[in-house]
Amino acid sequence: MSPKRFTLDPVDWSAWMPPVRAETATPIQLQALAASPSATSEYFLTLAHDVESLAERSPLFHAAMYVPRGLRRAERELATVVVSIINGCVYCSSVHARRFVELTKQPEIIRALYDEGLDTKLEPRLRAIVDFAAKLTRAPMDMTTADLTPLRGVGLSDLEIHDLINAVAMFANANRLMQTLGEPVVEGGA
Amino acid sequence: MTEPDSPPDLLAAIIGAPAGSPIDHIRRDRPDIVRHSQGSHDVLLSPQDPGGVSPAERALIAWRVADLSGHKALAAHYRAMLDHRDKTLADAATDARLATILDHVVRLTTAPGTATKAHIDALRATGLTERDIVAISQLVAFVAYQVRAAAGLALLVRDAAA
Numbered sequence A: 001m002s003p004k005r006f007t008l009d010p011v012d013w014s015a016w017m018p019p020v021r022a023e024t025a026t027p028i029q030l031q032a033l034a035a036s037p038s039a040t041s042e043y044f045l046t047l048a049h050d051v052e053s054l055a056e057r058s059p060l061f062h063a064a065m066y067v068p069r070g071l072r073r074a075e076r077e078l079a080t081v082v083v084s085i086i087n088g089c090v091y092c093s094s095v096h097a098r099r100f101v102e103l104t105k106q107p108e109i110i111r112a113l114y115d116e117g118l119d120t121k122l123e124p125r126l127r128a129i130v131d132f133a134a135k136l137t138r139a140p141m142d143m144t145t146a147d148l149t150p151l152r153g154v155g156l157s158d159l160e161i162h163d164l165i166n167a168v169a170m171f172a173n174a175n176r177l178m179q180t181l182g183e184p185v186v187e188g189g190a
Numbered sequence B: 001m002t003e004p005d006s007p008p009d010l011l012a013a014i015i016g017a018p019a020g021s022p023i024d025h026i027r028r029d030r031p032d033i034v035r036h037s038q039g040s041h042d043v044l045l046s047p048q049d050p051g052g053v054s055p056a057e058r059a060l061i062a063w064r065v066a067d068l069s070g071h072k073a074l075a076a077h078y079r080a081m082l083d084h085r086d087k088t089l090a091d092a093a094t095d096a097r098l099a100t101i102l103d104h105v106v107r108l109t110t111a112p113g114t115a116t117k118a119h120i121d122a123l124r125a126t127g128l129t130e131r132d133i134v135a136i137s138q139l140v141a142f143v144a145y146q147v148r149a150a151a152g153l154a155l156l157v158r159d160a161a162a
Helices: A027-034 A042-047 A051-066 A073-087 A090-104 A107-116 A124-138 A145-153 A158-181 B010-015 B022-028 B031-045 B055-068 B072-085 B096-110 B117-125 B130-161
Strands: A012-015 A182-185
Touching: A012 A042, A027 A051, A042 A051, A042 A158, A042 A182, A042 B130, A051 A073, A051 A158, A051 B031, A051 B130, A073 A090, A073 A107, A073 A124, A073 A158, A090 A107, A090 A158, A090 A182, A124 A145, A124 A158, A124 B130, A145 A158, A145 B130, A158 A182, A158 B022, A158 B096, A158 B117, A158 B130, B010 B022, B010 B031, B010 B072, B010 B130, B022 B031, B022 B130, B031 B055, B031 B130, B055 B072, B055 B096, B055 B130, B072 B130, B096 B117, B096 B130, B117 B130
Parallel strands: none
Antiparallel strands: A012 A182
């Protein structure tokens, strides 16, 4: 596999098929797009080809990432960056790494994960989150209740663990859509 | 069409979190996740208008993802759905169109970073529309979500019972 260029810079995304055009979209497509993170992005305009699934996925994504209480927003973002690094999704990792940095002002954590890999030195709470996210991504059926112990050890509640599981699972989903329907466009890149 | 034996909250049935259990209590605190995870399942497997991907083909695709992922309970769910819809389809992979679809399904499940535009073009060359290709991709991506949600939440269920 060729090395991926993970970045904290903004990355664009280009579809491998003509997206739905906003001017000719049906009212139902426009409604599903309005409930998506961005109604004008090429990615969501592509997903709008199958409007029934987009209309369910957008609120599922929103709840997994932004539902109040439970796991901290920044920690959900971090978990999704870990999943995106493992799955090789340059676009997803850029978007969510930048959200993590906006929330924490700690770009050095992302740079360490990019440059040194997922085994880089982290504070114990983030270490536990990164390890759980990585294993649930790579080998979901190999997980045992022992994998909960490090999370509990750094104080995560069952509600927070539930949210971590859903954020990780959501990016098994997002990475697959992003990488199969189009490709990242990195400024000045290949 | 509702399958005769498809539970209304599939994930709860798969992980063994009946109403009133500790994990059910946590899931009820995130009602949009419960609702739209089930809703995604329902519209992807049993859409109002299936377009160019038949209900039986949708069940076959979901079964392949769950089976490749090693999730026995989800694989059994989709296999029962497939057998209910078309008992012979799983043996029909010599059909060029279906073989191209299943190639895409395997790639997306096991090596999502290796997909290229040529793979999308190959799907289009079989006569699938943009909508069909998005629906297939959403279905594979949804089951990938479901496998990890089920595997993760099952840990909480087992731990609460210990």
